[in-house]
Amino acid sequence: MTKKLTLAQLNSLKPYADYFRTAIRSGYASYPGEPAIKKMQAIWQELTGQTYPMSPSCSFCIMNLLTDMGNMYFAQRPKEKEGGK
Numbered sequence: 001m002t003k004k005l006t007l008a009q010l011n012s013l014k015p016y017a018d019y020f021r022t023a024i025r026s027g028y029a030s031y032p033g034e035p036a037i038k039k040m041q042a043i044w045q046e047l048t049g050q051t052y053p054m055s056p057s058c059s060f061c062i063m064n065l066l067t068d069m070g071n072m073y074f075a076q077r078p079k080e081k082e083g084g085k
Helices: 007-026 034-048 059-076
Strands: none
Touching: 007 034, 007 059, 034 059
């Protein structure tokens, strides 16, 4: 996919970074909640013009969504400055 996340989309996904990180690094994640899943699906729809292929009750599908969105998020998010302030 060649579409890029907008700054607004990146900011709306930021609260889920820990879910993305765990899904990508560890192969599991806790349930982010229905509002989060709907937000991720809406962003996917905006980027691709297609509905994300999943069932909201399927843990494998949710894991795939977290992994796919997480890979996009981490590839495109602005680099954070080291050292805090």
